[in-house]
Amino acid sequence: QVQLVESGGGLVQAGGSLRLSCAASGPIFSINAMGWYRQAPGKQRELVATISGGGYTNYAASVKGRFTISRDNAKNTAYLQMNSLEPEDSAVYYCTADLNGLDLATMTSRRRDYWGQGTQVTVSS
Numbered sequence: 001q002v003q004l005v006e007s008g009g010g011l012v013q014a015g016g017s018l019r020l021s022c023a024a025s026g027p028i029f030s031i032n033a034m035g036w037y038r039q040a041p042g043k044q045r046e047l048v049a050t051i052s053g054g055g056y057t058n059y060a061a062s063v064k065g066r067f068t069i070s071r072d073n074a075k076n077t078a079y080l081q082m083n084s085l086e087p088e089d090s091a092v093y094y095c096t097a098d099l100n101g102l103d104l105a106t107m108t109s110r111r112r113d114y115w116g117q118g119t120q121v122t123v124s125s
Contacts, residue, residue: 009119022095027102038091
């Protein structure tokens, strides 16, 4: 089945950088938008950045100018380059993809949103 797997999280000091990756695998016909969300303890999940199939990007105001989202369509992979990290950026980061995949139950193409399991990012002060 279709899966999204994030990697690249970890512990970093304030001012440092991390690069997250999100690889989509399985029976995929095409991927539309991809994005990153994050959720800190006790807070709601919030949008970080999105990128359309055509490469148009959108960022939360809190990360604009520090984070960069990109994608490699040949690898079905999205990236989030995070620079100048702040303790407030600490959260579990989730990848999402709006894609057309093979529904194994019906053996037909189905468009839906998929989510990864999340990767922890911790920024120490």
